Amino acid sequence: MTEAVGREPVLRVADLIVAEGPEGSERILIPGLSVTVAAGEIVAVLADDPASSAALVDVFTGARRAQYGEIAVGAGRPRRVAPARPAGVAVVRPGQPGPAGRIPAVTVVDATGVRPGADAGPAAEAARTAARRGSAVLLVTAEAGAAEAADRVVHPNRPPRPxxxxxxxxxxxxxxxxxxxxxxxxxxxxxxxxxxxxxxxxxxxxxxxxxxxxxxxxxxxxxRLGKGGIDPVAEPEWISQEGPVAVLDARGGFGQVAAELAAADCARRAAENGMAAVAIRGNNHIGMLAAYREHFTRHGVVGLVLNISGPSVAAPGAGRPTLGNDAVCMVVPRAEQRPLVVDFATGTVASGKIRHAAHRGEPVPATWLVDRQGKPTTDPEELDRGGAVPVFGGHKGLGVAVITEVLAGILAGGTVSPLVHKQRGEPERSMDCSQLFLGLSPAAFGNPPVDELLGVLSSAITAGYxxxxxxxxxxxxxxxxxxxxxxxxxxxxxxxxxxxxxxxxxxxxxxxxxxx
Missing domain, CATH: 1.10.1530.10 (Malate/L-lactate/L-sulpholactate dehydrogenase, four-helix barrel)
Structure with a gap:
């Protein structure tokens, strides 16, 4: 059973997601169906259970709204699925007469009522009749016997993985x-x-x-530059610089511009006054937090940088991305060595590492990503299909994420990660994310022997092996x-x-x- 070659698709379904139940605890019935059907072709959608197949038919009859996805019929443009029957589609059931008069562009054969072991002949005949008339046929069923009449079979609950x-x-x-x-x-x-x-x-x-x-x-x-999400000439503006806390408005420019300015100001004022904080709001992606380490190193100041981003991380046991893959970085200058830098994301892994694997066509470890049902997956493409990075460390990791949200989100930017615009999903908008830069001078704490004590700590860790x-x-x-x-x-x-x-x-x- 192979896809029709050389025939223009009449029906295009793209990443259709159908769920039921209250938000936050939905049951996913169709986790992302993508299929094309040409005129005269029969494609069976063989679901894992009758509820999933019935949900798909409901979308085509207009009885149910899909959570996500697009449907195009004929040469029309794909559109978000609304609670109305797509134009040019007829839904028929086995044993019932098909539509009279004008031949529909797409015929959906509702074979959801075919039970295991039952006669699938009427469903097959309804599909063949519609195909002979030149309609593109989608045969929807949960019974394998009914799908045997199709030219191709797709599994909406098990999308193919190349x-x-x-x-x-x-x-x-x-x-x-x-x-x-x-x-x-x-x-x-x-x-x-x-x-x-x-x-x-x-x-x-x-x-x-x-x-x-x-x-x-x-x-x-x-x-993002071309679509307006990054303003290449935006000048960051100081909202306040009085006392130990300064607030900087990035004004939707390159995130690196505001971050460089904030790091330099924070490190300098911390060296002069013992401690300092700089909050950035209205910003875009600033890159790797450790990239701003030189300012703290030059001034001999311990730096702590926190950043919030758009939702891509799931809470422990969850499948939906509702938290940002926030980041934390500490820089500790040392006299005789390069600085100690601790830089990590609050997700199990930075989202960009998953996209880097996608660039290379490689799978990712199953611990890095869950699909829309909360199940581990090795397919990096699932991240942009609605999957999520699990928060690291279970509920303790969630605690670190919440701390970051309070400091870098609520205090620094008057926002939280669920309100941040995703830079890939909304390239025409500034992310409107925020960061907090903190600087602490060892001199203000009585000049403790930082290098010596870090050496003790390092030796203790090494001795544990x-x-x-x-x-x-x-x-x-x-x-x-x-x-x-x-x-x-x-x-x-x-x-x-x-x-x-x-x-x-x-x-x-x-x-x-x-x-x-």
Whole structure:
């Protein structure tokens, strides 16, 4: 049973989701049906249970509204499913006469009443009759016997998952990658200084091995620039700078511009006064939080940066993304070593790491993502189909997320992550997210021996491994290894991203299959 070749689809159903029950505890009946049907073709939708098949028929009769999805009939444009029968569709039941007169573009054969072991002949005959008349036929049933009359069978409860094919990566030297990123931004009308800042932050993430926050974001940034979600010339405006707390309005510009200004101001004032806080509101994506570490290091100030983002994280046991994949970063300067940096998302993993896997055509660990039913999945595409990243650490992780929401959301921005606009889903709007930068000077605390005590802490952690500590057992060690790989072998960028950006091969070092 194969898809009709060379025939224009008459019916297009895209990512149809149907649920029942109260919001927050819905039962998903159709988790994302996508199907096309050509004239004269019979496609059976074989559901796992009668309730799911009946729900799909109800959508086509107008008796039920789908939660999400689009339907197009004929040459019409896809449209959100409304509580009305789509035009050009007739619903027939086995044993009943079909519609007289004009042949419908689409015939939905309601075979939901066919029970196991029952005669499926009437359902098959109704489907064949409609197909002979030139109608595109959708045969909806939960009984496999009724589906045997179809040219193709799709399973709405088990959407197909293509086998992942890993894409090669194109490797760049750090300087060449930065130059290429600056070029893409300036070509889009971004001023030279701002382009250099944004490129620095993105490339820094790639060099440190956090590809989720690297130049793979550039195509999205450019899309948002073109559609108005990022104002390339917006100047951040200080709302207040009195006392230990300052508030900065980013005014919908590049997130990196306001974040750089906030980090510099926070670190300087903390060094002068012992502590300082800078809140940013009305902002866009600021990239990897650790990218602003140099300001705290230069002033010898411990920095704490918190950020909220749009909903992509599910609470423990939940399947719907209702919380932001918020982020927390601490920077601790050390006299003789590079700073200690702890940078993590409140989700099990940063959402961008899942999209990076999607760029490369690779599966993700089942612990990284749940689908719309709350079930673990390895398909990275599920993130943008309504899936969610689980919050890390169960209810304790949820507690960290709530702390971040209070500090970086409610206090800093007068908002919370459910109110933040998702940068991919609403490219024409500023995210309107917020951040909080905190600075604490060790001098104000009596100059404790920070380096010495961190050494004690490090030794204690190492001693806990009876057979020797693994190569990565402390924060920042993974980044050190990534920086060494980038220095020796270049920075990998997914080939799909390089193609999207139109970068020429003469800037690259090599093409390789391993982008890690």
């Amino acid at each position: 086998a992942p094919v890993a894409e090669p990566a194109v490797r760049f030297g750090t300087a060449a990658l930065t130059e290429a990123a600056i070029g893409s931004l300036t070509e889009a009308g971004v001023g030279a200084d701002r382009a250099a800042l944004v490129a620095r932050v993105l490339v820094d993430a790639d060099v440190r091995g956090h590809f989720s926050h690297g130049v793979g974001l550039l195509p999205m940034y450019l899309d 009876p057979h020797g500590a693994p190569a990565v057992h402390l924060p920042e060690q993974q980044e050190e290894l990534a920086e060494a790989r980038a220095r020796d072998h270049g920075v990998p960028v997914p080939a799909a991203v390089v193609e999207q950006l139109g970068w020429t091969a003469d800037r690259a070092l090599a093409t390789a299959g391993d982008a890690r």
